[in-house]
Each structure stands twice: as C-alpha cells, then as structure tokens.
Amino acid sequence: MKSEAENEMSDVASDVRECTLGADTTESSNRWSLRTLASGWRKCDSTGLPVCLDAQFFIRINAVFAVIFLLIGGIAAILLALTRWETVNLLPSDWFYRMLTLHGLNMLIFWILFFEIAVLYFACTTLLNAKLFSRKVAWVSFGMMAVGAGMVNTVIFQGQADVLLTSYLPLLAHPAFYLGIILVAVGTLVGVFNFFATLYMARRYRTYIGSVPLVTFGATAAAIIAVVALLHGAIVMIPTFMYSMGWVGQPDPMWYRMIWWGLGHQSQQVNVAAMVAIWYMVATLTTGAKPLNETVCRGAFVLYILFINIASAHHLLVDPGVGATWKIWNTSYAMYLAVLASMIHGFTVPASVEVAMRRNGHIKGIFGWLTAAPWRNPAFSAIVLSVVIFGFIGGITGVTLGTQQINIIAHNTLRIPGHFHATVVGGTTLAFMGLTYYVVPLLFRKDYILKRLARIQPWLFAGGITLMSVGKSFAGSMGVARRTSDIEPAAEAYGAAVHVFLGMLGVGGVLAFLGLLLFVLLTVGTLLIGKSNAGRPMECWGKPVDLGRHDTPSSGGEEEHKTPGTVILVGIFLIAFAVYYFANWTALADVWPVR
Amino acid sequence: MEKAMNEQEKTHILQRLMDNPWALLVLGVVIPLLSYTLWGWIELLRVPPAPLP
Numbered sequence: 001m002k003s004e005a006e007n008e009m010s011d012v013a014s015d016v017r018e019c020t021l022g023a024d025t026t027e028s029s030n031r032w033s034l035r036t037l038a039s040g041w042r043k044c045d046s047t048g049l050p051v052c053l054d055a056q057f058f059i060r061i062n063a064v065f066a067v068i069f070l071l072i073g074g075i076a077a078i079l080l081a082l083t084r085w086e087t088v089n090l091l092p093s094d095w096f097y098r099m100l101t102l103h104g105l106n107m108l109i110f111w112i113l114f115f116e117i118a119v120l121y122f123a124c125t126t127l128l129n130a131k132l133f134s135r136k137v138a139w140v141s142f143g144m145m146a147v148g149a150g151m152v153n154t155v156i157f158q159g160q161a162d163v164l165l166t167s168y169l170p171l172l173a174h175p176a177f178y179l180g181i182i183l184v185a186v187g188t189l190v191g192v193f194n195f196f197a198t199l200y201m202a203r204r205y206r207t208y209i210g211s212v213p214l215v216t217f218g219a220t221a222a223a224i225i226a227v228v229a230l231l232h233g234a235i236v237m238i239p240t241f242m243y244s245m246g247w248v249g250q251p252d253p254m255w256y257r258m259i260w261w262g263l264g265h266q267s268q269q270v271n272v273a274a275m276v277a278i279w280y281m282v283a284t285l286t287t288g289a290k291p292l293n294e295t296v297c298r299g300a301f302v303l304y305i306l307f308i309n310i311a312s313a314h315h316l317l318v319d320p321g322v323g324a325t326w327k328i329w330n331t332s333y334a335m336y337l338a339v340l341a342s343m344i345h346g347f348t349v350p351a352s353v354e355v356a357m358r359r360n361g362h363i364k365g366i367f368g369w370l371t372a373a374p375w376r377n378p379a380f381s382a383i384v385l386s387v388v389i390f391g392f393i394g395g396i397t398g399v400t401l402g403t404q405q406i407n408i409i410a411h412n413t414l415r416i417p418g419h420f421h422a423t424v425v426g427g428t429t430l431a432f433m434g435l436t437y438y439v440v441p442l443l444f445r446k447d448y449i450l451k452r453l454a455r456i457q458p459w460l461f462a463g464g465i466t467l468m469s470v471g472k473s474f475a476g477s478m479g480v481a482r483r484t485s486d487i488e489p490a491a492e493a494y495g496a497a498v499h500v501f502l503g504m505l506g507v508g509g510v511l512a513f514l515g516l517l518l519f520v521l522l523t524v525g526t527l528l529i530g531k532s533n534a535g536r537p538m539e540c541w542g543k544p545v546d547l548g549r550h551d552t553p554s555s556g557g558e559e560e561h562k563t564p565g566t567v568i569l570v571g572i573f574l575i576a577f578a579v580y581y582f583a584n585w586t587a588l589a590d591v592w593p594v595r
Numbered sequence: 596m597e598k599a600m601n602e603q604e605k606t607h608i609l610q611r612l613m614d615n616p617w618a619l620l621v622l623g624v625v626i627p628l629l630s631y632t633l634w635g636w637i638e639l640l641r642v643p644p645a646p647l648p
Contacts, residue, residue, distance in 0.1 A: 199616055211614050220616050224623040231624070232632070254642075258635050262627075298613045305619050309627035313635070322638045330631055 033207040034129050041131065046442055046537040055125040055132040056443055058142060059118040063439060065146060066114035067523060070429075072153065073106030074516040081468065081509020083485050084414075086502045096485035097162040102153065104165030108424060109181075109267065110149045113188050115432050116222060116274050117141065118439075120195040123219035123277070128212060130202035133194050141191035148183025151176050164483065166260060169240065169253045178241035185233040185263075192223045192230075214291055214298065218277025221301040226270045228309050232262030254321040265312035268420070271428040272342070273304050275390070278431045279349045279383050285438055286380040287373065287544055288360075289352040292561060297348055303341035311335040314402040318411045324404070331402050339399055346391045346573070349383075351566040358562075360544060366565045376542035382434025382458035389462060390427030393469055394419060396577050406584045409591060412483075414505075415476030418469045425512070426465040430458060433519050440523060441538035446530035451541070454522050461515025464508045471504025477587075 034041040034050035041050050076099040082090040083099075091099060125132050132138060154176070155161045161173035199220065202208060212220070236259040242248045280297070283289040291297045313330035316322055357369035374380045397419040401410050410416065437454065441447055448454050478498045480487055487494065487502075533539065612618055 196616070196620075211610075217613070220619070221623075224616075224620050227620065228624055228627050231628075252639070254639055255636070258639065259632070262632055266627075295610070295613075299609070302613060302619065305623040306626050309623075310631040312627075312631055316635075321642050322635050326634055326638055334630065 033205065034125070034131055037131065044126075044442060045533065045535060049126050050129055051443070052125040052131045054135045054138070055121045058132070058135075058138045059121050059439070059443055061142060062114045062118040062121070063436070063443075064527075065142075065149075066111050066118065066432075067520060069106045069110035069114060069149065070516065071520050073103050073111055074513055074520070076100075076103035076106065077516075078509060078513040081506050081513070084502060085506025085509070086487055086491075086499055088506060089486055089488075091485060093485045094159075094162065097164065098156060098159060100483065101162060101164050102156050105152055105156070105181075106149075107429075108165060108264075109184065110145075112267070112271050112424075112428065112432075113184065114145065116226070116270060117145075117188065117191040119274055119278070119435075120191065120219050120223055122443075123216045124195050124198040124202065127216045128199070128202040128208050130198055130205075130207040133197035133201055137190060137194045137197070141187045141194060144183045144187030144190065146187075148180040148185075148187060151180030151183065155180065166257075166264060167240075168260075169243075169250060169256045172244055175241055175244040178237050178244055181233070182237050182241060185230045185237065188226065189230045192226050195219070195223050211294075211298075214294060215277045215281045217298055218273055218280065218301055221305050222270045222273035222277065224305050225266055225273055225309060229263050229266035229270060232259055232266065236260050236263060254319060257319065258316060258322070261312040261315040262309075265315060266309045268424055268428075269304070269308045269311070269338075271424060272308065273301065275386065275428045275431045276301070276304075276342075276345045276349075278435045279345065279387060280352075282379050282383045282431075282434050282438070283349055283353050283356075286377050286383075286541075287353050287356045289349075289356040292348050292352050292355065292563075296344060300341040300344040300348075303337050303344075306337070307334050308338035308341070311338060311402065314407065317402075317404050317407040327404050331404060335402060336399075339395070342391075342395060346387060346395070347566065347570050349387060350569060351563040354563045354566050355561060357544060362544065366568060370565055372544055374542045374544050376455055377437075378454045378458050379434040379437040379541065381455075382430050382437070382462075385458055385462040386427050386431040386434065389422050389430065389466060389469075391573055392576060393466065393473075394423030394427055396580050397473065398423060399577075400581050400584050403584075406588055409584075409588055410476065412481060413476035414472040414480045414482050417482050418472030418474075418476055421465060421472065422469040426462060426469065430462055430465075433458065433461065436519075436523060437541065438538075440526055440530075441533060444527060445532055445534045446526050447533050447539045448522060448526045449530050450522060450525070451539075453518060457515055457518045457522065460518065461512055464510070464512030464515055467508030468505050468512055469508070471501045471506075471508055475501035475505065 034052055040054065041052050043049075044051050079091055079099045080096070080103055082088045083096050121132060121138070124130065152161070155174045156177070158174075161167075161177040163171040163173045163177070167173060167177070199212075199216075211217070236251075236256060239248060239251050240256065243250050280291065310330040311334075313322075313327055314335070317327055317331065353373065354369050357373060362369040362372040373384075397415070400406055401415065401419055437448065475494075475498050476482070478494050478501070480494055480498055480502070487498070491498075606614075
C-alpha cells in the first residue's frame with residue numbers, strides 16, 4: 001500500500017505530465033533521447049521525469065555557487081541597510097561604496113546568473129527528454145564564471161574597485177575587475193550556447209514531439225535576452241578593460257553609459273523571463289495548474305523577446321546626449337508591449353491556479369480557492385508573494401518611473417532602488433527561493449530539514465523586502481538621493497519625516513536579511529544533514545485537498561475557465577496602477593505650478 | 596511527404612515562429628540592437644564637441 005506522501009507525489013507526477021512541464025516525448029530509439037539511453041540518466045522518483053546526470057551535476061554546482069554569492073551579497077546588504085538607516089549610519093563612506101559594489105555584483109549578477117544557468121540546463125534536458133549537449137562546454141562555462149566572480153570579489157575586498165555595479169567612467173577600477181566581469185559574461189554566454197545546442201540536438205533527434213513545454217519556452221526567452229545583454233557587455237567591457245591597462249584612450253562616458261545599460265538592464269530582463277517561467281513551473285508542481293491558453297502565454301514571452309530589452313533607455317532619461325524621440329520610443333511605446341506581456345503573465349498564473357483549485361472542488365465563494373490553496377508549501381507562498389510584490393510594487397513603480405516626464409522628479413533618488421528591489425529581490429529572488437524548495441529534494445535528493453521554519457521563510461523575506469522598498473520609495477519621494485551613505489548634511493531640506501521612512505528601510509532590511517539567512521541555513525543544512533530521499537518520492541510540502549469535483553473540458557465547457565477571483569484581484573491591481581500613475585503626474589505638476 | 600507539407604501549411608505562421616528558436620533569437624537580437632543601440636549610438640555621434648572655454 002502506498003504511503004500518503006507517495007500518493008500525493010504521484011499526483012504531482014501526473015500533473016507534471018499533463019501540464020506545463022511535460023513535453024510529449026517519443027520512445028523511439030535514438031542517440032539523444034534520455035529514456036532510451038543505457039546510462040547517464042535516472043528516472044525522478046517524484047515526478048517520473050528523466051534526469052540527465054551530467055545536467056544534474058552542473059545544476060547542482062551552479063546552484064551551490066549561486067547560494068554562496070547570495071550569502072555574500074546578503075551580508076553586504078545588511079551593512080548597507082544599517083548605513084542608510086540614518087539613526088544607525090554604520091559604515092564610513094569608503095566602506096559604504098565598497099559594500100555597495102560588492103552587493104550589486106553578487107546579487108544582481110553572480111547569484112542570478114549562476115542560478116539561471118542551472119534553470120537553463122534543467123529546462124533543456126529533463127523537460128525535453130534530452131541529454132546535455134556537452135559536459136566539457138559546461139565545465140568551461142562554470143570555470144570561467146567561477147574564476148571571474150572570484151577575481152571581482154577579491155579586487156573589491158582589496159579596495160581597488162569602489163566603482164559600484166555600474167562602474168561609470170571616468171571612475172576606474174583595477175583591470176582585474178573588468179577582466180573578471182568579462183570572464184563571467186563570456187562564461188555565461190558559453191552556458192547559453194550549451195543550452196541552445198541541447199535544444200538543437202533535442203529537436204534534430206526528436207526527443208520530444210510538437211512544441212517545447214512552456215517552461216522551456218520561457219527559459220529560451222531568458223536565454224535570447226541573455227545573448228543581447230552579454231553582447232553589450234562585451235562591447236562595453238573589452239575597451240574599458242583595455243583602457244584600464246593603458247592600451248587605449250578613455251571611452252566616451254556617455255557612450256559607456258548607453259552600452260553598459262544594454263548589459264545592466266537587460267541582464268535583469270533575463271531574470272524576469274526566468275522568474276515567469278518559474279512561476280508557471282511552481283504553479284504546476286504545487287497545485288497542478290496548467291496554462292489557460294498556451295498560445296497567449298507563449299505570445300507574451302515573444303513580446304519579452306522582442307521588446308523588453310529596449311527598456312534599457314529609461315536609465316538615460318535625463319542624459320543630454322540622446323534625444324526625446326529615442327527616449328520616448330524606447331521607454332514608452334515599445335516598452336509598453338513588454339509591460340503588456342507582464343500583465344498577461346500576472347493574470348494567467350493566478351488564473352491557472354484558480355482553475356486548478358476549482359477543478360478540485362474548491363468552488364465556495366469568490367476566494368474559496370485561494371484560502372484553500374497549499375499555503376503550507378513554501379514554494380507556493382513564495383511564488384504568490386513574488387507575483388504580488390513584482391506586480392503591485394515593482395511593476396507599477398517601474399512603468400511610472402520609466403515615463404520620461406515623471407522620471408525627472410525621481411531620477412537618482414531612493415525611489416529607483418525602491419522599485420528594483422521589488423522586482424529583482426521581491427520578484428526574482430523570492431521566486432528562485434521558492435523553486436529551490438523543489439530543486440533540493442528533486443535534484444540533490446535530500447528532504448528539507450526544519451520544515452516549519454521553511455514555511456515562514458518566504459513570508460519573513462517578503463515582509464522585509466516590502467517594508468524596505470516602500471521605505472525607500474517614500475524617502476526618495478521626499479528627495480533623498482540614492483548612492484550616498486549619509487543624508488545629514490542635507491537633512492533639513494528633507495524634513496523630519498524622512499527618518500521614519502529611512503527607519504522602515506532599515507527595519508525592512510534587517511527582516512529581509514533574516515529571511516535570507518534562514519533560507520541559506522535551511523538549504524545548506526539540508527544538503528549536509530538532510531534525509532536522503534533516493535529511491536522514494538520526496539516528502540510532500542502539502543498539496544490542496546482534492547474535494548473530488550473533476551470537471552473535464554468536455555463536461556465543464558466554459559465553466560472550466562471561469563476565474564472570478566482572479567478577475568477581481570486584477571481589477572484591484574489596475575485601480576492601484578491608475579491611482580499611482582495619476583498621483584505621480586500630479587506630483588510632477590506641483591513642481592511647476594501655474595499661478 | 597505531402598502529408599507533412601499539408602500539416603506545415605495548416606500551422607499558423609505565429610505558431611511556426613514560436614516553434615523556431617533561431618528565428619526568435621535573430622529577431623530578439625536585431626530589434627534591440629537597431630532600436631536602442633544603433634539609433635542611440637548615432638544620436639551620440641551627432642552631439643557636437645563642447646567648445647573649450
């Protein structure tokens with residue numbers, strides 16, 4: 001007789017086959033299909049999916065390094081939060097800039113890129129029933145990335161690269177700083193090549209039939225955006241490295257800013273595409289949700305591929321060298337197509353969960369499906385919080401701040417980090433944390449320790465980030481500049497109330513750091529002393545109760561896709577969006593009152 | 596052969612685009628390079644040098 005955990009995980013296995021994750025795989029014998037190989041793969045005990053052992057190895061080491069860089073960036077983050085909290089003002093200015101450089105590179109580049117390479121290897125092998133293209137290429141990628149990240153962090157700690165993440169010229173760091181970034185960028189590009197080569201081989205040898213699964217499609221979007229970002233990285237970093245060596249003259253600072261943001265902003269769009277793919281994946285793993293309409297979801301990813309990169313221009317909205325037409329086209333008309341894509345995903349992910357919950361009988365009231373959702377599952381709560389923070393705080397502020405006219409009252413204030421901490425940390429990092437609650441049991445084959453603590457971790461982290469982002473946004477609205485360790489010289493200009501918001505920033509930073517530390521301790525502790533689940537399904541985090549009402553598409557018809565709860569939530573979002581946008585235009589009008 | 600061609604004809608062009616990662620890769624690289632990078636680069640090249648005081 002099967003145990004309860006086995007029964008629940010067998011449900012997951014059927015969800016995986018039927019929904020977002022499972023490609024239609026052919027059993028015909030060929031030399032690239034995992035299921036027909038004599039060795040080099042295993043069948044996942046929980047999902048039934050084939051796992052390429054080469055890919056599993058590189059997913060593991062990339063994920064471990066990602067968590068190490070997350071911890072380094074997190075330690076820098078708490079020091080920064082305790083400095084911007086004016087009452088504490090912990091660090092002197094030189095160490096503030098050192099830690100800000102360390103924080104930016106480890107959190108926005110290393111943690112994210114290492115984790116994304118892990119996601120790409122998973123999406124192109126397990127989900128396509130294909131073996132990884134090349135183990136050697138994967139080693140080259142990982143080696144370059146690890147050496148490059150090590151070089152960058154070493155130079156920063158030596159105090160020879162206090163130039164922040166952006167390293168705007170004419171600020172100049174030690175050549176090893178630029179060389180390290182080039183190594184990380186090229187190493188990532190090599191990893192992306194391995195992903196595309198695996199896609200090619202999987203398609204050529206027909207390891208699957210029809211279209212790739214939605215999650216693989218989302219990962220492909222992330223990989224394409226990464227290519228654009230890394231091309232810009234090469235264009236800007238190679239001449240800057242040569243300048244730091246004294247081989248060539250200084251590149252033009254305005255040119256540097258424009259090309260650098262082709263790397264800096266677009267690397268965050270890689271995160272967005274990967275994050276959305278993870279939303280769909282975790283929704284399937286936790287509730288059995290499947291996309292309402294695959295074509296619409298894929299179309300939204302195509303909008304990302306085509307239009308999300310040009311939004312880099314909103315970093316240059318106050319630069320004098322580029323004209324208004326270039327700015328408005330790239331940040332408004334075209335960028336809104338990518339915003340539309342985010343809003344499509346923001347609707348379809350919760351709507352697919354609502355449909356899945358209603359299919360399982362949770363039809364009481366408008367929000368009965370939501371209250372009955374698997375909240376004991378930290379992966380589920382992490383992606384719900386990720387969707388909410390990304391949309392309500394990061395998305396609304398991002399579109400508003402990306403408007404050329406409004407940007408003039410917000411540029412270089414704390415409102416900007418208030419926005420991107422909601423997208424990159426509250427959105428992406430939280431989604432990556434949520435996925436990790438499945439990555440460790442499924443690919444490291446260890447069940448999590450201290451599950452009760454794991455259940456509160458996403459809430460602690462999300463609560464802290466929300467408080468910090470809101471505190472930053474309000475302090476920035478009062479004029480507090482970003483990238484400065486101390487506002488004391490200008491404190492009178494801001495007013496006393498600004499200390500309340502900087503206090504929110506500090507308290508939020510402490511809470512978020514505790515959430516991050518808890519995540520790292522739980523994950524590392526599980527890898528070291530967690531119970532092995534090899535040969536059996538992973539221990540279930542908790543699935544929604546099946547009340548036994550299974551409407552099929554044929555019997556349910558239109559009823560099958562009714563999502564009144566999600567429609568109301570989306571309505572609340574749109575009202576909040578309109579109010580915030582209008583309030584900012586009003587604030588702009590107040591700058592130049594007509595008397 | 597004929598059956599395969601008929602099936603391909605039936606598939607909508609947007610679906611064929613979505614099933615072709617190489618076409619998406621080319622479009623995804625070319626559009627931002629033209630709209631953001633090349634256009635922005637040309638704008639910067641057209642900025643006249645500042646006169647020395």
